[in-house]
Structure formats: C-alpha cells, structure tokens
Amino acid sequence: MNALHLASACLLGIALSPLHAAGYADATAPTSSTSPPASTSLVQRADENRSARLLEKAVARYREVGDAALLEFNRSPEFADKELYVYVVGTDGMMFASGGPSANLVGRNVADMKDITGKPFFRELLDAAATTGSGRVEYRWENRDTHRVERKVTLFEKVGDRILAVGYYLQRASPEQAKAFLERAVAAIKDDQAKAIDAFNRVDGGFMQDDLYVFAVDLASRRFVAHGATPVLVGRDAASLRDPKGKAIVPDMINIADRKGAGELDYAWRNPVTEKLESKHSYFRKVDGVLVGVGYYTR
Missing domain, CATH: 3.30.450.20 (PAS domain)
Incomplete structure (x- = not known):
C-alpha cells in the first residue's frame, strides 16, 4: 500500500469528531408527530x-x-x-x-x-x-x-x-442531504471559487456536518484542492486513489463528468461510524474547471 493510499484511508468516509460536529448541529424541535419526515432514507x-x-x-x-x-x-x-x-x-x-x-x-x-x-x-x-x-x-x-x-x-x-x-x-446522511450539500458547494464555487475551496477545507467553513463534507479536484492537474475529511490529500494526485476493491474512484468520476457534466458513483469504503466496509454513493459535478462532490453511506 503506497503512502497516498495510507494517507487517504478514510477518503469520503470520515465523520466529524464530537467537537467538530458540535459546531454544525442540525437541531430539530420536537413536534406532535412521531412520523419521520418524508425525505428520510x-x-x-x-x-x-x-x-x-x-x-x-x-x-x-x-x-x-x-x-x-x-x-x-x-x-x-x-x-x-x-x-x-x-x-x-x-x-x-x-x-x-x-x-x-x-x-x-x-x-x-x-x-x-x-x-x-x-x-x-x-x-x-x-x-x-x-x-x-x-x-x-x-x-x-x-x-x-x-x-x-x-x-x-x-x-x-x-x-x-x-x-x-x-x-x-442518525449514523448516515440521506441521499437528499448529500444532494443539497452538493448544490450548496456548487453555488459557492460559482460565486467565488477561491473562497469556496478555502471553506471546504476548514472545519468552521460551513461545509462539514456529520458524515457529509465536500471534496474537490482540479481537473487540469488532477490533484485534490479540497477535502473536508482528510486535508492531507490536498495537493495529492487524485488519480492514484483506489477503494479497497481496487476501483479507481476519482478517475471514474472524472470520466463521467467529462462526458455528462455530472454524475453518481458507487464504491466500497470503510465507514468510520460502524467500522465496517460499506457501499458509498457520491454525487459530483464539473464546475469552473473543478470536480466537486459529496457522498453518503448506504447499507
């Protein structure tokens, strides 16, 4: 296993520590109904x-x-x-x-x-x-x-x-939450790319919540410019990354984005909450020369 793989052992799979999570609590007031919201997974x-x-x-x-x-x-x-x-x-x-x-x-x-x-x-x-x-x-x-x-x-x-x-x-974010997170990230990139990338990388940047965060790859250099969960990946070659089954995660995303502008990808990754290898589904989009994505775990 190379140094990049070791450094990225939790790509798209790191939940926030309790202190980090505390800054992004999604507090929900009690209601008179015990039925889950319609958008729940x-x-x-x-x-x-x-x-x-x-x-x-x-x-x-x-x-x-x-x-x-x-x-x-x-x-x-x-x-x-x-x-x-x-x-x-x-x-x-x-x-x-x-x-x-x-x-x-x-x-x-x-x-x-x-x-x-x-x-x-x-x-x-x-x-x-x-x-x-x-x-x-x-x-x-x-x-x-x-x-x-x-x-x-x-x-x-x-x-x-x-x-x-x-x-x-609530150990896992829902597909709807991941999509909404990606929409916010794309809007931020379009508004001010440098400011958005800085926010993606900062704990207090507003783009980290539980197991949701943003990753971004510069399409010209194929290197990470942002990774909310594993900042050591920033500046590294994204094309070298593989999941535990050998799947080329980022190259596959880039190929899809080059053809369609946006897409989705399933791959295997360790969930740090359950400490088990699980399936993960990521949504991504090409915007202003950057591949930006957000993923969630499934069972």
Missing part, C-alpha cells in the same frame, strides 16, 4: 419504526403495571433492541429509568441538562410532552456501540406523570 425509516415499536411496547407495559415496569426497563433485554433502549423521565425532569448509557442519570433531575452543542433537549422534551403528549426531539448523545457522540432522534410519549422515550442514532 429507508435506513432511517427502519430505525424509526424499530424505535416506535419498542416505545409502544414499553408504554403498554407501563400502563399495565405502572412504576413496577421501571426496573424492567433498566435491566430486562425484553426492552432493548440492539442499540435501542427505553428511558423514563418524570414531568418534573427526574430520570427514573434507563436501559442505556444514561443509566448513570437515574435518580437525578435532568431538566436543565444540555447536549454537547448546548441544546436543552430534555427541556424541549418536557415542554412538548406537556403540550402534545407525544412527539420527537433531536440532539446529540454518546452511542454506546461506537463510543462516539452522534445525532439522535428520540420518540416519546407521556403516560400520567411519566414520559417514556426510545431513540435511535
């Missing part, structure tokens, strides 16, 4: 459906036995589904049960607790539960499987003076 819909089923099961059990169910939520595998678990807070913010990493909060009042971005998500949950009885809230929390702080969507339902909740992690 199939993967997210599947995770949301699993969460909804577990929440429904927990609510049914709580209605049946009351607070006697709290111990079950803490310990019973019946109320866990892989990374999903149940937690319960009182309407005053007291944590009564948790089958996950928040177990250390049981017995404490979390009403004023904030996530890593400073979002008062428990307060939002409490306020929404008081007015609507059920809904959803998005925030950032540690995933006990990956040991990373990730975006999380929690579904909740109020039963008496208890609020039962189940959440899932």
Whole structure:
C-alpha cells in the first residue's frame, strides 16, 4: 500500500469528531408527530419504526403495571433492541429509568441538562410532552456501540406523570442531504471559487456536518484542492486513489463528468461510524474547471 493510499484511508468516509460536529448541529424541535419526515432514507425509516415499536411496547407495559415496569426497563433485554433502549423521565425532569448509557442519570433531575452543542433537549422534551403528549426531539448523545457522540432522534410519549422515550442514532446522511450539500458547494464555487475551496477545507467553513463534507479536484492537474475529511490529500494526485476493491474512484468520476457534466458513483469504503466496509454513493459535478462532490453511506 503506497503512502497516498495510507494517507487517504478514510477518503469520503470520515465523520466529524464530537467537537467538530458540535459546531454544525442540525437541531430539530420536537413536534406532535412521531412520523419521520418524508425525505428520510429507508435506513432511517427502519430505525424509526424499530424505535416506535419498542416505545409502544414499553408504554403498554407501563400502563399495565405502572412504576413496577421501571426496573424492567433498566435491566430486562425484553426492552432493548440492539442499540435501542427505553428511558423514563418524570414531568418534573427526574430520570427514573434507563436501559442505556444514561443509566448513570437515574435518580437525578435532568431538566436543565444540555447536549454537547448546548441544546436543552430534555427541556424541549418536557415542554412538548406537556403540550402534545407525544412527539420527537433531536440532539446529540454518546452511542454506546461506537463510543462516539452522534445525532439522535428520540420518540416519546407521556403516560400520567411519566414520559417514556426510545431513540435511535442518525449514523448516515440521506441521499437528499448529500444532494443539497452538493448544490450548496456548487453555488459557492460559482460565486467565488477561491473562497469556496478555502471553506471546504476548514472545519468552521460551513461545509462539514456529520458524515457529509465536500471534496474537490482540479481537473487540469488532477490533484485534490479540497477535502473536508482528510486535508492531507490536498495537493495529492487524485488519480492514484483506489477503494479497497481496487476501483479507481476519482478517475471514474472524472470520466463521467467529462462526458455528462455530472454524475453518481458507487464504491466500497470503510465507514468510520460502524467500522465496517460499506457501499458509498457520491454525487459530483464539473464546475469552473473543478470536480466537486459529496457522498453518503448506504447499507
């Protein structure tokens, strides 16, 4: 394996660290509906459906036995589904049960607790539960499987003076998010190429969010001029890059862009969130002598 391949071991596959992610939180206020937005991916819909089923099961059990169910939520595998678990807070913010990493909060009042971005998500949950009885809230929390702080969507339902909740992690961006990110990047290039490329490379440039970021290749030199995840690639020969299966990623993109002006490409790459080799799908476009692209992971 050559030095370029080593240096680029995470091309199009690096998620932001918790501190970097904190600067680009996509905070979503809770709503009265637990249905996922229409634009969500199939993967997210599947995770949301699993969460909804577990929440429904927990609510049914709580209605049946009351607070006697709290111990079950803490310990019973019946109320866990892989990374999903149940937690319960009182309407005053007291944590009564948790089958996950928040177990250390049981017995404490979390009403004023904030996530890593400073979002008062428990307060939002409490306020929404008081007015609507059920809904959803998005925030950032540690995933006990990956040991990373990730975006999380929690579904909740109020039963008496208890609020039962189940959440899932948003480990992957959706196709719609990747396309929108690319559109913003293209617009920035057209407006001021030098300024855009600088922004693509900076953590605080506004073009890094979770596993989304921009990469750009100068079509004349075939060298990277921007790479939001692996800045060491900037200035390197993009044509030498291969995925773990030997696929020439950037040359294939350039060939398509030369013929069509824009395109899409699938290839294999390691997902740093799941630490598994996965399929990745990138959208790219040729604009003002630069190939600019954004990709997302699929399962």
